[in-house]
Amino acid sequence: GQNIDQPTEMTATEGAIVQINCTYQTSGFNGLFWYQQHAGEAPTFLSYNVLDGLEEKGRFSSFLSRSKGYSYLLLKELQMKDSASYLCASPYAGNNRKLIWGLGTSLAVNP
Amino acid sequence: DTGVSQDPRHKITKRGQNVTFRCDPISEHNRLYWYRQTLGQGPEFLTYFQNEAQLEKSRLLSDRFSAERPKGSFSTLEIQRTEQGDSAMYLCASSLKRGGPNTGELFFGEGSRLTVL
Numbered sequence: 156g157q158n159i160d161q162p163t164e165m166t167a168t169e170g171a172i173v174q175i176n177c178t179y180q181t182s183g184f185n186g187l188f189w190y191q192q193h194a195g196e197a198p199t200f201l202s203y204n205v206l207d208g209l210e211e212k213g214r215f216s217s218f219l220s221r222s223k224g225y226s227y228l229l230l231k232e233l234q235m236k237d238s239a240s241y242l243c244a245s246p247y248a249g250n251n252r253k254l255i256w257g258l259g260t261s262l263a264v265n266p
Numbered sequence: 267d268t269g270v271s272q273d274p275r276h277k278i279t280k281r282g283q284n285v286t287f288r289c290d291p292i293s294e295h296n297r298l299y300w301y302r303q304t305l306g307q308g309p310e311f312l313t314y315f316q317n318e319a320q321l322e323k324s325r326l327l328s329d330r331f332s333a334e335r336p337k338g339s340f341s342t343l344e345i346q347r348t349e350q351g352d353s354a355m356y357l358c359a360s361s362l363k364r365g366g367p368n369t370g371e372l373f374f375g376e377g378s379r380l381t382v383l
Contacts, residue, residue, distance in 0.1 A: 186364075186369075197357060197375060198372075198374050199374070200369075200373070203369035203370075203371060242308050242309075244308070244309075247311070250322075251364055252297075252314045252316075252321065253311045253322055253324075254309075255311075256309050256310075258308050259307075
């Protein structure tokens with residue numbers, strides 16, 4: 156089967172760094188996406204990893220280890236507006252047409 | 267606004283009624299997707315179009331659900347004989363094929379929230 160797991164909730168302080176983990180079990184792995192979703196809004200794309208390693212994009216970085224079936228999203232210099240749900244997703248059986256999503260990690264950034 | 271647009275944004279209906287949602291994707295995107303999302307869950311795949319062809323459909327979808335994309339541009343999602351369990355946010359997304367600089371990321375619309383009483 157195919158499965159994506161991530162923590163349900165996390166809390167962090169403004170200005171700090173937080174790491175949101177995602178573990179996946181997929182057949183025919185074809186990349187891993189991270190999306191951000193604010194309450195009541197649609198998901199927006201953050202990052203895509205298909206090769207091992209860290210990809211940095213401003214305050215957000217995403218890491219992938221294919222051998223471990225593991226990814227994380229790293230958020231630096233946290234701001235209040237980063238309070239949102241962070242969703243991990245991967246193509247089902249390597250099929251880019253259909254993504255399988257985690258339940259999302261709800262991040263609360265406190266002052 | 268050149269993003270994905272959905273209509274209506276909110277729909278309240280009585281059980282047993284039919285509802286239809288419309289999605290206008292980003293104009294240069296030939297790939298269009300419908301997802302459903304309930305509170306505290308990730309999006310759940312419903313169906314996928316490449317141009318006007320419906321190439322993937324979730325087995326979770328009952329016969330009450332149908333989607334079309336007649337001219338390869340806008341799409342409609344119809345739910346017949348709605349049930350309370352159909353209450354959810356219905357998200358439309360579009361994308362380009364992954365390759366080169368394109369990651370195949372999904373661009374989502376704001377969603378159509380359905381409440382079935």
